[in-house]
Amino acid sequence: MPQLAYSERGARAKWAEKHDLELMEGLRAGDTLALDELISRKTQPLLQVVHRILGDLEEARDVVQVTMLRVWQRRGEYDSRWQPNTWIFRIATNIAIDTLRSRRSRERSAPGVLHHLRQAGVRQERRDGDRLAGQEVHQIFLELAECLTEKQRVVFVLREVEGRPSNEVAEILGCRESTVRNHLFNARRVLRDRLLDRYPEYVPEHLRASGRPVS
Numbered sequence: 001m002p003q004l005a006y007s008e009r010g011a012r013a014k015w016a017e018k019h020d021l022e023l024m025e026g027l028r029a030g031d032t033l034a035l036d037e038l039i040s041r042k043t044q045p046l047l048q049v050v051h052r053i054l055g056d057l058e059e060a061r062d063v064v065q066v067t068m069l070r071v072w073q074r075r076g077e078y079d080s081r082w083q084p085n086t087w088i089f090r091i092a093t094n095i096a097i098d099t100l101r102s103r104r105s106r107e108r109s110a111p112g113v114l115h116h117l118r119q120a121g122v123r124q125e126r127r128d129g130d131r132l133a134g135q136e137v138h139q140i141f142l143e144l145a146e147c148l149t150e151k152q153r154v155v156f157v158l159r160e161v162e163g164r165p166s167n168e169v170a171e172i173l174g175c176r177e178s179t180v181r182n183h184l185f186n187a188r189r190v191l192r193d194r195l196l197d198r199y200p201e202y203v204p205e206h207l208r209a210s211g212r213p214v215s
Helices: 002-016 020-028 032-054 057-073 084-109 111-127 133-147 150-161 166-173 177-198 205-210
Strands: none
Touching: 002 032, 020 032, 020 084, 032 057, 032 084, 032 150, 057 084, 084 150, 084 166, 133 177, 150 166, 150 177, 166 177
């Protein structure tokens, strides 16, 4: 038994030194230790992005878990010409989009109560004097982002919040760069209009007075 444990520790250490592409090759060969290392590397970056998309940490954790399960289940579909991050994040964002759609479907069945609960939560966030300004801004974004389509929301988070280049966002979503730019343009326009309407205190005075959108 001690020899077996030592052997496994050595194998784990070996995978820890590998590049992502090598991990994916190990994954395709069915090595669960390669999967363990991939989970260790990718869980936190995935959780950060998905949490920003969904605005709910528990839902984000569930999405990341399902993502890694699907990575394992679909390991035979991976092509070494693809960047591992792109392939994994595409799976994660697709699941996040499905989660948003499912959430909105549930909300349509009880819109009044859910809207009241959401607004009460926002008001509580504002009353809490210990909240950091960045958290308040994040909460406002989540409220305003309810008016975006699922893909607009994902594109905005990946491009504007995460700072990923348009070509990478296009690869993650499996679409053209022009489609990414179109989603981003529309997301910015809608968010600006909603910000001006709901939170004019965050808009410069000269833009408020003129009624022009935030730039």
